[in-house]
Amino acid sequence: MAEKIGVYVCHCGTNIAQTVDCKSVVDYASGLPNVAVAREYQYMCSDPGQELIKNDIREVGLTRVVVASCSPLMHEPTFRRAVEEAGLNQFLFQMANIREQCSWISENREMATERAKAIVGAAVKRVIFQEPLEVKKVPVNPDVLVVGGGITGIEAALQIADSGKKVYLVEREPTIGGYMARFDKTFPTLDCAACILTPKMVSVGQHPNIELLSYSDVTGFSGYVGNFTAQIRKRSKYVEEEKCNGCGLCTEKCPVSVPSEFECGLGKRKAIYRPFPQAVPNIPVIDRDHCLYFTKGVCKVCVKFCPRGAIDFDQKETYLDLQVGTAILATGFDLFDASKVKQYGYGRLPNVITSLEFERMSHASGPTAGKILLKNGQMPTSVAILHCIGSRDQNNNEYCSRVCCMYSMKIAHLVHEKTGARVYEFYIDLRAFGKGYEEFYKRVLQEETIFIRGKAAEVTDVPQTPAEKGKLVVVAEDTLLGIVRRIPVDMVVLSVGFEPRKDVADVARIFSITRSQDGFFLEKHPKLAPVSTASDGIFVAGACQGPKDIPDSVAQGAAAAANALSLIDRKEVTLEPTVAVIDEESCSGCKICLGLCPYNAITFDETKKVSVVNDALCKGCGVCVAACPSGAIEQRNFTDDQLLAEVEAVCA
Amino acid sequence: MANPKAAFYWASSCGGCEIAVLELGTNLLDISKKVDIVFWPVALDFKYSDVESMPEKSIDVCFFNGAIQTSENEHMAKLLREKSKILVAFGACAYGGGIPALANTTSREQILMRVYKETPTTDNPNGILPQTKVEVAEGVLTIPEFYNTVRTLGQTVDVDYYVPGCPPVAEQVWSVMKDIVGGNLPPKGSVIGASEKSLCDECKRIKGDRKIKKIVRTHQVIPDTENCLLDQGIICMGPATRGGCGAECLKSNMPCRGCYGPVPGVLDQGAKMLSALSSNFDADNEEDARRIADGVVDPIGTFYRYSLARSLLRRAKA
């Protein structure tokens, strides 16, 4: 039976029309078999554009529709909806991408037009073989998984929990708080990070709707939007959470002292420890690599002194499965390893420190009780802050890390305040883009910070003049003056950039999401969907999506929460029906397909001696379809007939 | 009423399909009572000129086996098509090209060189190659032209039915003959005398997990008789081959070689088997995949042994 296909060629303003001769494509389409009507229009996605289609469906009785315009990843849902509203099944529609993969990539009008015709011809041929399909509706589990308990994860968790929904907050460290818990003051307001963070941390710890799983990892994640299963591993703290009252006596009495990760190795902690005093949960954990009981079988002082008998050396890891409807990844970032840039002497020259080490020194409860000190215990009289360490650098990370200019200026301010030292900032460009940021820069300028426009080339302790003896000399080209300068200082602070977490690839794999060129998680759309991912139901927020400051992280945390809540409130979501279907009559029971499904969606029916696909588990990859030697498996909307039609049309 | 007229012809073939007819045994005597055989070069003395003088469509059914490799094959295919009401492509060669179609991996020149010059036992000091015509004292002698590309019967003339197999098994031949002689005709173009599913449906072996770590050849191992050969690393074309033969090869502990052609609906038997087999290679990276793939010593010969002429690519590049 002949079909009646409507073909609509969009100009997209000049985006397509400038390069592709749309009239020529319309003429070509009109001549194709089964095409009943072919039109062109300025903006097919607009209301009048969509009306054209709907009208033709009603008046001409179209049975298939092809729109040649932008990428289906852009407007397929738009046109599918329009088609459905006019009474035609949405899967009897096909898009021909003549913009992103045609008009935008070529300057040759003739070739682009020929190419557009081939693409439209393929879509016209394919759509004939398409069949009406029904989307599947599935319920949405209202529980939410938030991975990462830094400021972003905390914000997302609180927003969702306050709305009445249940949140599982999984945090890898013994405490929530993330990097922000290690900062001293935050720009541009100079708020004390702990002061604004800890009340939120306490809220999380006390919230009836938040189940906090600290010292835990996500080891597996499966399912589909609205119906995910997360596998969690709770590591052993060797302290029973229900019994411990957070008195801290064990941490006082423990005889073992090791460098503290929280203090960047500048301070110490015990083998049984809390990362910092305001930790939430306020439960210490035992580091079994250094605990005398675990390494040598002796001591047990903590057991002796614990008033609640909360120490349990036999505690085992536990595993649990969580059923959730959505997940928000707020796993944060790591800092660039400054030892990679040997020219700055980090790790070799004393008094070359990173910005985070500075934060810990400046912090009132840090290793130096808030004093800025050199390794010899004295205060510096001059400090250099080197911008862009590891960033905007072809040899390391090409991207700009966004926050370093501002935190460098904050560091400059703190140095002035606490030591009165001379401060030099070596920069390439100054990025003070946010609210109050430019004003802060002005303030730091007024404090007589000296800004030298030139990325530091090296830091050396080899003096060339008597003034440089005993100092660290920063060598940089001052590009505004046009000369190379050597500035002797007491202390050098390296403004290191943000990087994705070391295990970002593993996390991406677990959640089946992709990453951008810079390694951070890839958002669905950089402008219009910055917290969604290509995987429905999985959101990203905060620095794990790209370097950003606290205000932006909080905004994204809240945005991800809103996205999740929106999904939950819909109560049900639709699934693409592009699943695999096995024709029982054709299946010969060869079992070639059984082992190929990553979701174990194929089982064998021993009575009928055929393979069967469970379409609740099938995600529609099509691997089994390609492997079946009988051609007994078809993928809905990606059948062999449809793909062969495209191939034939394109090769003709 | 006159008996229906039948003809049998062999083009580029081995003669096995003729033997398949003989294997009907005493049933053949029954047939000869109900049917007039008007042309059967292997058994009866009719000449080409006898066929040429027959009226159009006077033969009720012609069973044509063998592929089309020479001008004589082509001439007879066209002639018998003209003279027959029903033309049946009988056997793997007529259906898919069969073994002769493996000539499509090479060229006419290379074949002639090999046969007439290069083989060690050939004594041809003057390097004479066959010519289509030669002048002798008595006149001009001609032999048919030898084609570069082997084709199937269906690629040469319009075919009514296909009976697959190398050769088709006796039971199937008998049932086909009964159907046709009895006027019980399926839709034109059907494959008959075979099942509609792959061989795995008939094979009694136990199908395991299909994880292929290494490919072994039939001379390297004696397979066990209970389990599927694929699971033992031996390439069995069964999953991609139409059934109906009773899996006789498997019962003799040898793998299916694919002689019944592709499963209904499949465009290209060899590519489908390649996909099914390699999908299950126990390899997660390019190196391991290549290592296992190297175990397939002759992909075309393995996957397209009987169906090269009918495949998508049909022949190797010259």
Place this chain on the structure above:
Amino acid sequence: MAELKSNFEPKIVGFLCKWCAYTGADLAGTSRIKYPPNVNPIRVMCSGRVDPVLVLKALAAGADGVLIAGCHPGDCHYTSGNVKTIRRFKLLQKMLDQFRIEKGRVRLEWVSASEGERYARVVETMTEDIRTLGPLNWNLRKEA
């Protein structure tokens, strides 16, 4: 003959997986990167959907080359779809060698969703290589 070759516009069929390669190809367009428009894109959900039958069909129907592009190993949206693609491709390459179809004509490439530039370069390189190899014209060869 050389002149004919340089005027020849290769016709390449591209099977692009929706999650990575197709999105990456879109990104190339959004970034207005200019590259030869010789690859005709056919969207599939996963490179694992690409049946060797489709590849051979493309060559037999007149394509000069076939590109299969999917997610980088380890990043497949469906976990291991691209692993099956690798398995099939290696054996397919071996068989294409027997058919004497030049190695550069059928390629498997990994392009992630953020690799617009890479996609453009892959297409550019493949187009030029096939331009040098010349048209495949399988239609003429199969009856030769």
